[in-house]
Amino acid sequence: MPPTITSRSNPWFRRFRDAIELHGEEIVLEGPKQIADAMALGWEPIAVLRSEPDASPGDHLVSPALLRSLSETMHSQGVLALFPRPQTSAEAILRDASAPVMILDGVQDPGNVGTIIRLAAAFEAAGVLLTEGCADPYGPKAIRASAGTLLLVPVARSSREEIVRLCRELEVPSFAAVAGGAARPLPPGRSALVLGSEGQGVSVEMRAAAQPISIGTSAKVESLNVAAAAAILLHAAWNRRQR
């Protein structure tokens, strides 16, 4: 058994820390349940850090203080695992879709990103694409808001320009959720549903390439929370697919 890691300059410690902070090509899952769920789906960890000894011989032991210091936002329950970021492409998701694909257009709040991924799993969306400016779907807050469903949903980052081009080339009907238009439902089959950021709404670029779609509300209210709008539109499309 190798010695317990206690130094912040240890290469494994630094690699986990970079994965958590830099949102690059490696991601960190936290806690025994998340990690076991990912491995059950065939994900293979690059490395595992534990603060207590365990039967798993390849794991790295780390002091509890060092594990805690990895991130204030992590709730490791004593174990973190490093994985390669899943490499699904926007093109593959849009090409294979037979249900709506959620396009998150600059949704910055990781809680909203994770909640929308949870909705995509609940209502069997074909996937979630995230443009520039979105929170990392594999960041700890988004993973927690996804309530274990992140692993069930194809997720990819892409540019607005590429998404618009792919929807045109692949003839994916595109809709942009906007406030205050005529209320109309999302079609049940293949589509792209663009959801904008809380403050800004859908970007000019994405709006130009999509038909507007609205949810009727009281005139007293300007708009809905982006995840609430996703819930209503996705649920209705899913319900129509069940018939």
Next chain:
Amino acid sequence: MPPTITSRSNPWFRRFRDAIELHGEEIVLEGPKQIADAMALGWEPIAVLRSEPDASPGDHLVSPALLRSLSETMHSQGVLALFPRPQTSAEAILRDASAPVMILDGVQDPGNVGTIIRLAAAFEAAGVLLTEGCADPYGPKAIRASAGTLLLVPVARSSREEIVRLCRELEVPSFAAVAGGAARPLPPGRSALVLGSEGQGVSVEMRAAAQPISIGTSAKVESLNVAAAAAILLHAAWNRRQR
């Protein structure tokens, strides 16, 4: 003009701080827009703290550092105002309802509480009741998540026991949102819709007094975020009232 408040022992400073921290009979609104909106609805501030001089003669000037120190979660934009907590009762809300009343049963996350209040405004729910263990709807995070709609929705705190008793006495049909039951919609007229906490769901006590109501989802997903469930149920009931 009285001197600028710079001491943490100033009685006004302490009264604002207590209102923010203690969730008692006084509440604090932050920023010029929230405060102007409340006053437009007839709310009268007990006192206003500002970090910059203004034309309003009764306001208290306070040093910017002291204003910032009032709470890390406040985004005052230079002005805070103290108001009496609105005193609507659970009984008045349930008695006068002609649309669903949302019953939040231990919903601890202030973001979810505020988002549900925003949904109650958007889909014209008759009000929101909060049991023991809920986040304060007039706390700063809940107010921000309500996106300015908190002032439009009757909100009251009450006990589970009192809510169950009132629904029985006033003959309000009661429904509890639970995971995994048969999917059925919320009736459009007067009702009580009980929404549980994220981890625990609806309490045994509230569940015993209500009919279960579920939202159909993929079998892969155990449950929905509480605000997403509220969005779907409230939107459908509102849509049926519009017909």
